[in-house]
Amino acid sequence: MVLLETSHLTKRFGGLVALRDVDLVVQERAIHSVIGPNGAGKTTLFNCITGFLVPDAGDIRFSGTSITGLRPDLVARLGIARTYQNIRLFRHLSVLDNVLIGLHPHINYSLLDAILRTPRYRRAERAAEREARELLAFVGLAGKEFFTAANLPYGDQRRLEIARALALRPKLLLLDEPTAGMNPHETEEMIRLIRRLRDERGITILLIEHDMKVVMNISDVVTVLDFGEKIAEGTPEEVRRDPRVIEAYLGRGAASGLGPSTLPLPGEA
């Protein structure tokens, strides 16, 4: 079943076309990667899906309904969560509060309940805290609830960002370079975590990634963008052999047979 679908998605910044006619179909429970050289429009695509940019043309449909131009907070409430390329936590708040803020749309009590601390308030807060702790345990941050977010080590910050996104109870999770700046060991753990998100929680993953090893390792489908256009799509193996992809990454000479015939993986080349 199709969870997310964009058709003819186009976004211009002045004269620059960041996205041109991008058709993207993300199947439910897939791990779908978007790759492409710098400036290919990957993050713009994410910003259009999450409502922070309004596309100039085209349509975005999520679970069958159009979400084009919808306000970011409403998109989030529909079940699309995201993380950021450069980690963006609520740095001065505690780890627990970061996740509790993600639960914001799922906590229901009125202002008066909060002021009077009614049973309804207590119940909702207790349930929220339980869920937040459970999510932290899921990503491996149990016991760090009351650290200040900014004080966490880098890898933990990435995990916390994912836990916070999970708090929205998303159907679709957009991960923007989740392994950027990680050492091989941390990357390995992140790959495992992403798999568990899909397998244990049934969350569909749309992933921007530069590390080819990661992409080839976990993706069901890979979409390649270059200068705002989709130039290839398919299984990792198909994409690796696609001459247009090799050209985009390694230049024209490589594609005409002078270079490697597949996209090299780090450590292979």
Next chain:
Amino acid sequence: MIVRAARRAIFIGLVAGIAGWHLSLVGLIPAFAQRRLVGDTLTFSYALLIALLALAAFATGRRYPGAAQRIPWGVLSALVSSLMLFLLALLVTHLNLRQILLNATPELARVLTFGGGASGAGLVRLLLIGLLAGLFAGGLSALPRPWGRVIVSAALMTLLLGLLRDVLGPLLPRVVTSFLYGTAGLSLAGAVVTFLLATVLFTLRWSLRANAVTARATAAVPATVRQPVIQALLLLILASVPLWAGLFLSNVADFVGFYILMGLGLNLVLGFAGLLDLGYVAFFAVGAYTMAVLTSPEVGQRFTLDFWVALPIAVVTTVLAGLLVGLPVLRMRGDYLAIATLGFGEIVRLLVLSDWLKPYLGGAQGVTRIARPSIASWRIDSPQEFYLLVLISCLFAWFLSVRLRDSRLGRSWFAIREDEHVAQAMGINRVTAKLSAFAIGASFGGLSGALFASLVGSVVPASFSLLVSINVVALLVLGGMGSLPGVVVGALALVGLPELLREFQEYRLLVYGIVLIAMMLFRPAGLLPERIHRRELEEAVEEAREIAPAEIATGRG
């Protein structure tokens, strides 16, 4: 090495000397020469000069690891500063600068040389005091961990008590007063006793804090019992203020209360939601003028309402004003928001000042004969009685702040403050979050304004200047953004103290500037930082403690 160290010491000494020149020539030093702190000799001016010399020595010494370097270089700095001060004394004695610099009087020369005058005797005196101050500062910083801090705190405490003689004297039992205080300031015996007591207290506090973790775990009384008891005691003391405080002190307490209310209100907007509102005085004015117009027989439709009817109307009006300000500035952040709100503050002041609205708001003359509240036959008239009303309002605002902070709405404010973009991506509606902060924050200001108008009995546009907004922001910065106890401490320090120390009035802004710069440099999180910030610091200390033994171990191995 030695040349560089000497250059540094001389440079810092010169800087401190220039600061001394500045303070002298703007009149701060001569103005405080009459204020005696201890006995007949130690005036406030002398204390300031000594502090300046000691600071120079401390600033020079702090970069060196041991007393062997700290003390001599510190002393050199202090001596250079002393020489600078003497130079100024010479200048003002032998050159007539009074045409340009009003405060360059022979009297200043006498104060600067600690009574010695611009002569050899004065020079010797100044250098001697410089030497002592340098030794003192160097020695203090060379003491093991808590002691330097304890002694400085105790000394400051003693000076503060001396400074507050006229306020505290009448409040204390006669025996205590006559022992503690002389004809002006503390008596010598009183000073010694105060200093010793303060030393003991600060030592105790420090050792308690050092053992806080174990103390909390092993305390005989659990926190769930202890906290309400402490709170009840505090409340009792606060409620009893009108009984022991006189008219003047109650008045000061009322004004501190008005600022606490405003501080709590702005804290929601700025401390929690991170929206820098520089026009907060607008809400204070709206509350005050609503109260005035509704209850005074002088203006408008000439109808008068009872205070208790007008109060909720004033608060609701301010909430509407908060929404009105909030709506157009929703998309603005940081600097732009600050400028826009600054404009709103001025607009409100100009509106109430205008001839156009004069029939309704009284123009420059303002509105008088504003109603005082009464309950049954009890007319709440004096500042003492009014204080209870202010106290209840502050407690209410505090209560609301706590409840909001711990709620979903409070968390959405924090999220907006930390990162507006991400907050939206977490499903937070930016419009509702920001508007609610503005509206609720404004209501506290409106309440404060309404009470203010009623207590004073009149409102004039001049009471609602930009300075009020700046005061409120400054007290938040001083106390610690987002920290509720910080608001109270900030209001006491920035509003209460200057009221008590009349000489300060003229130099209020100068002192503000110095205090704020010092805060930014040394305690950027404020005097009583918000809990999470403090936790961060404690963790850093913990880490340092954990690392230190490990390093020692590896060093030995």
